Amino acid sequence: MVGRLVGLSVAALLASTAVPLAAETPDxxxxxxxxxxxxxxxxxxxxxxxxxxxxxxxxxxxxxxxxxxxxxxxxxxxxxxxxxxxxxxxxxxxxxxxxxxxxxxxxxxxxxxxxxxxxxxxxxxxxxxxxxxxxxxxxxxxxxxxxxxxxxxxxxxxxxxxxxxxxxxxxxxxxxxxxxxxxxxxxxxxxxxxxxxxxxxxxxxxxxxxxxxxxxxxxxxxxGAKGAVEFQLVVGGETSDKYPKTDIHSSNHARIENPAWRLVKALDTLVADDGHTPAIDGWFENVRPLTERQKELIAEGAALNPEEEAKALLGVGRWIDDEPYVTSLERFLSQPTVNIQGLIAGYTGPGGKTVLPGRAEAKLEFRLVPAMTKDEAVSKLKAHLAKRGFDDVQVTVSGGYGPNExxxxxxxxxxxxxxxxxxxxxxxxxxxxxxxxxxxxxxxxxxxxxxxxxxxxxxxxxxxxxxxxxxxxxxxxxxxxxxxxxxxxxxxxxxxxxxxxxxx
Amino acid sequence: MVGRLVGLSVAALLASTAVPLAAETPDxxxxxxxxxxxxxxxxxxxxxxxxxxxxxxxxxxxxxxxxxxxxxxxxxxxxxxxxxxxxxxxxxxxxxxxxxxxxxxxxxxxxxxxxxxxxxxxxxxxxxxxxxxxxxxxxxxxxxxxxxxxxxxxxxxxxxxxxxxxxxxxxxxxxxxxxxxxxxxxxxxxxxxxxxxxxxxxxxxxxxxxxxxxxxxxxxxxxGAKGAVEFQLVVGGETSDKYPKTDIHSSNHARIENPAWRLVKALDTLVADDGHTPAIDGWFENVRPLTERQKELIAEGAALNPEEEAKALLGVGRWIDDEPYVTSLERFLSQPTVNIQGLIAGYTGPGGKTVLPGRAEAKLEFRLVPAMTKDEAVSKLKAHLAKRGFDDVQVTVSGGYGPNExxxxxxxxxxxxxxxxxxxxxxxxxxxxxxxxxxxxxxxxxxxxxxxxxxxxxxxxxxxxxxxxxxxxxxxxxxxxxxxxxxxxxxxxxxxxxxxxxxx
Known part of the structure; x- marks a missing residue:
């Protein structure tokens, strides 16, 4: 399963007498x-x-x-x-x-x-x-x-x-x-x-x-659970004859476009300068805010899972924007994301190598919250890129689905x-x-x-x-x-x- | 040698009688x-x-x-x-x-x-x-x-x-x-x-x-020859506790910064939106334009090297900005570049994988023309990033030298x-x-x-x-x-x- 067993540890232990007892299973x-x-x-x-x-x-x-x-x-x-x-x-x-x-x-x-x-x-x-x-x-x-x-x-x-x-x-x-x-x-x-x-x-x-x-x-x-949509952006000789078909000598960048720069320029438009807020046109239109009940459950869960343990487990010292724990948990459950899973282009070994890459790829993923849908998110991404002229950036959706609640x-x-x-x-x-x-x-x-x-x-x-x-x-x-x-x-x-x- | 045997084939075949004959080697x-x-x-x-x-x-x-x-x-x-x-x-x-x-x-x-x-x-x-x-x-x-x-x-x-x-x-x-x-x-x-x-x-x-x-x-x-300076930009758990130390489950991007986005944001500032013109502060200050003699030699060289052969050899259909051949050759020899040699972050295999990378690296290279120097270019890069607050982006210069003429x-x-x-x-x-x-x-x-x-x-x-x-x-x-x-x-x-x- 795509991450179902990982992630949130927000738990709200409830008293075990809140609900009337169910009948016994017969025999x-x-x-x-x-x-x-x-x-x-x-x-x-x-x-x-x-x-x-x-x-x-x-x-x-x-x-x-x-x-x-x-x-x-x-x-x-x-x-x-x-x-x-x-x-x-x-x-x-x-x-x-x-x-x-x-x-x-x-x-x-x-x-x-x-x-x-x-x-x-x-x-x-x-x-x-x-x-x-x-x-x-x-x-x-x-x-x-x-x-x-x-x-x-x-x-x-x-x-x-x-x-x-x-x-x-x-x-x-x-x-x-x-x-x-x-x-x-x-x-x-x-x-x-x-x-x-x-x-x-x-x-x-x-x-x-x-x-x-x-x-x-x-x-x-x-x-419920967030939805997840995985997709890849590819630029290179396979998407436009502006770019070479294979890695070539880097001196040629003075006269030939580099697909890695083009990918960077396209990626840059997808999140705000803070490096995390999605900036795809219309992205937040259908995002439903947390209810009071959801916030209550989050706060109860936070009390049961010490912040320092969570940070240690994830190997970080801070949450986004140095937010306090409960705020970061609300963000965790309420915010749809545009994540870079991976980047690959040109030379990837130790040190450097004088090449101009023939191909650059970013692997990305959306996490969607109610009431966003997969089709909506993919359509908005494509319209966003098209509006900015990124017709040489190929979008491949490799899988995914919307949120459930x-x-x-x-x-x-x-x-x-x-x-x-x-x-x-x-x-x-x-x-x-x-x-x-x-x-x-x-x-x-x-x-x-x-x-x-x-x-x-x-x-x-x-x-x-x-x-x-x-x-x-x-x-x-x-x-x-x-x-x-x-x-x-x-x-x-x-x-x-x-x-x-x-x-x- | 770093690319000396590759690249330019601009040749100006001169008549072999332009210079008086040298004396014979004795015996x-x-x-x-x-x-x-x-x-x-x-x-x-x-x-x-x-x-x-x-x-x-x-x-x-x-x-x-x-x-x-x-x-x-x-x-x-x-x-x-x-x-x-x-x-x-x-x-x-x-x-x-x-x-x-x-x-x-x-x-x-x-x-x-x-x-x-x-x-x-x-x-x-x-x-x-x-x-x-x-x-x-x-x-x-x-x-x-x-x-x-x-x-x-x-x-x-x-x-x-x-x-x-x-x-x-x-x-x-x-x-x-x-x-x-x-x-x-x-x-x-x-x-x-x-x-x-x-x-x-x-x-x-x-x-x-x-x-x-x-x-x-x-x-x-x-x-003469352009100079070349190779360097790497790295962002991740090793540069700031905002980022995880290893790849973690991608759902966490809703509350934890992604170093790949930070790298994209830093890279984006280094070239203009055209995807090739360097945008580092003060970059062109010491760039000397081509002389008339240099342009003459380039034009003569262009005549000897058919454009279509050059494009075929490099595997491209167009030069930057769809420029004509001689203009692209002048650009080739006169313009200093900021090139991405490679990108590597997170998951790089087929399709996607739901991770938030713990590290993102871009391998870059400058090509310098007279009268730029290596120290100048590196200092300008560092000042450019510092001015924009990219103190969590580590710059490692792995080698290089200035142009010669x-x-x-x-x-x-x-x-x-x-x-x-x-x-x-x-x-x-x-x-x-x-x-x-x-x-x-x-x-x-x-x-x-x-x-x-x-x-x-x-x-x-x-x-x-x-x-x-x-x-x-x-x-x-x-x-x-x-x-x-x-x-x-x-x-x-x-x-x-x-x-x-x-x-x-």
């Missing part, structure tokens, strides 16, 4: 027994899934991964599951009709990030069980926490309820994509398929299973609060994540659905070597696999109950 | 016989020198190369030769007192450019004799033409005159440096040594042996003209080379000496694989090694004669 002890009996099989299922990595950037196991995902859904009791082709990697659409009043949407990703086995202590595709200091028994492998582990736990929950002889308390609509790690490039095509769209439209919202329990056992609820009073979020309260799990509410995930696909038009993440247990190392997911926690406050599965079981019941209350 | 046939007898030994000497590459950037054979250079001078009949230590690679200073009226300065470089043997067809340190299509028999090796071949030819000329029983017609002062390929970083320290400075001050000028005969047999005379009526140049006339070799006069060499060390204060290049024969592949120097030419219009040696013999006599005429 819960029986289901707990089934989950325990099935544990070895569940772990084995996860290991087998980890052994088949789908990597969109490398076109690795893309049809095979989709077929596997489809079979996982069918094995979990979905009555129908089908491959949805896209212009990129295919997706999977599945439904489970339990004859329930309420329908819940599930978003899965079946792809994983690239990995280099030489950097791993355990083979990245083995799913080896490894004792982790201070955590407990973990499963190590690419995709363990991002996102196969939590997803497999949810599938195990669905199976366990059925194995107890009951129907699920909610109907399920599952969409699983294979391009999450390349910014969900074609995911809009999946939800545009009428059958998929119509099925999703009946849900109370869509969530992705996750494993975001903190080390102290607390959980968090996130009410889900109401605190939606069934999805009410159910999370109720469940944490019932279990006595302290939790924080993040008004928004500064990182991004493609929830806008569900959250934006035409579906306009609540979109969220939910899941207990813990993991780490997403996008890094030695990715892990907790199986048996050494700390009773933190959930292991069995408890994470049971949390999904309970969540399905609480969602059904909250939805019934809303519709009453 | 020339005897010296020719000696050169021929010594040829195998000369080639062997060159091969042995090539086998010992001195590479300043890699600190390879730096003391050994200086010792070897010193011994080469002593073997050639210099009465004294000594190592001159510097803060970098040591230089060599040698003198040959022939009891002559006139003293001539010689500038050698004993270092060579880096090489990668895997890119070569013949081993780069073997000095293998290879037949080259359309050229003749060549010696192939790193340093063959840049600059050991021409230098060894000059040493062979000095030996041959002495072997014929005569004293040289001129006294010689040799300075040889081992850091030419890293922009002569410490060469000013060498000529600042009183003994070296005083010896050079007695010369009529200093020249470096070269091999710049064209394929059609014509030669050229260059009356030698009068057409100096002994060095008059002797070249006389010699080419005598031999019936057509020649062009380049008013200035847009590339650079450290002639300013001699040409600037306190020495203020004429500084030039001279040498017949041909070679190629400087700084590239399969570097070569011609030994036996397949074309009678082009000189091979024997003739190149004799051209140096003749040149020493013509210099003595021209100097006598001037002092009469």
């Amino acid at each position: 819960r002890e029986q289901i707990v027994s089934i989950v325990k009996e099935q544990r070895d099989a569940t772990i084995e299922d996860l290991r087998e899934w980890i052994a088949l990595p789908t990597i969109a950037a490398e076109k690795l196991n893309t049809p095979a991964g989709a077929e596997y995902m489809k079979q996982l859904a069918l094995d979990a009791g979905f009555q129908q599951a089908k491959i949805i082709p896209t212009d990129g990697v295919p997706a999977v659409f599945a439904t489970l009709d339990a004859g329930a009043e309420t329908t819940l949407g599930l978003y899965f990703m079946y792809d994983v990030k690239q990995f280099d086995p030489s950097e791993w202590d355990a083979p990245p595709l083995e799913g080896r069980l490894v004792e982790r200091e201070g955590e407990g028994l973990t499963i190590v492998g690419r995709g363990a926490v991002n996102q196969k582990g939590p997803e497999m736990a949810l599938l195990a929950a669905i199976k366990a309820i059925q194995a107890s002889g009951k129907k699920l308390p909610v109907n399920l609509v599952l969409v699983a994509e294979g391009e999450e790690e390349v910014a969900s490039t074609h995911f809009d095509q999946v939800v545009a398929v009428p059958e998929v769209r119509d099925a999703l439209a009946k849900t109370v919202g869509v969530f992705i299973p996750s494993a975001a329990q903190s080390k102290d056992g607390s959980a968090n609820i996130t009410l 889900t109401d605190e009073d939606s069934v999805l979020i009410r159910a999370q609060k109720a469940l944490f309260d019932e279990k006595g799990i302290p939790y924080s509410i993040r008004p928004r994540n500064a990182g991004s995930w493609p929830g806008v696909i569900f959250n934006g038009p035409p579906l306009n659905l609540p979109a969220s993440q939910f899941g207990l247990s813990r993991g780490g190392g997403a996008h890094a070597p030695n990715e892990w997911f907790l199986i048996e926690s050494s700390d009773p406050k933190v959930n292991g696999l069995d408890e994470a599965i049971m949390a999904y079981v309970d969540y399905l019941y609480v969602v059904a109950e909250e939805a019934a209350e809303v519709s009453d | 020339r046939e005897q010296i020719v016989s000696i050169v021929k007898e010594q040829r195998d030994a000369t080639i062997e000497d060159l091969r042995e020198w090539i086998a010992l590459p001195t590479i300043a950037a890699e600190k390879l054979n730096t003391p050994a190369g200086a010792e070897y250079m010193k011994q080469l001078a002593l073997d050639a009949g210099f009465q004294q030769a000594k190592i001159i230590p510097t803060d970098g690679v040591p230089a060599v200073f040698a003198t040959l007192d022939a009891g002559a009226e006139t003293t001539l300065g010689l500038y050698f470089m004993y270092d060579v450019k880096q090489f990668d043997p895997s890119e070569w067809d013949a081993p780069p340190l073997e000095g293998r004799l290879v037949e080259r299509e359309g050229e003749g028999l060549t010696i192939v090796g790193r340093g063959a033409v840049n600059q050991k071949g021409p230098e060894m030819a000059l040493l062979a000329a000095i030996k041959a005159i002495q072997a014929s029983g005569k004293k040289l017609p001129v006294n010689l002062v040799l300075v040889a440096e081992g850091e030419e390929e890293v922009a002569s970083t410490h060469f000013d320290q060498v000529v600042a040594v009183p003994e070296v400075r005083d010896a050079l001050a007695k010369t009529v000028g200093v020249f470096i042996p070269s091999a710049a005969q064209s394929k059609d047999g014509s030669a050229n005379i260059t009356l 030698t009068d057409e009526d100096s002994v060095l140049i008059r002797a070249q003209k006389a010699l080419f006339d005598e031999k019936g070799i057509p020649y062009s006069i380049r008013p200035r080379n847009a590339g650079s060499w450290p002639g300013v060390i001699f040409n600037g204060p306190p020495l203020n000496l004429p500084a030039s290049q001279f040498g017949l024969s041909r070679g190629g592949g400087a700084h590239a694989p399969n570097e070569w120097f011609l030994i036996e030419s397949s074309d009678p219009k082009v000189n091979g090694l024997d003739e190149a040696i004799m051209a140096y013999v003749d040149y020493l006599y013509v210099v003595a004669e021209e100097a006598a005429e001037v002092s009469d």
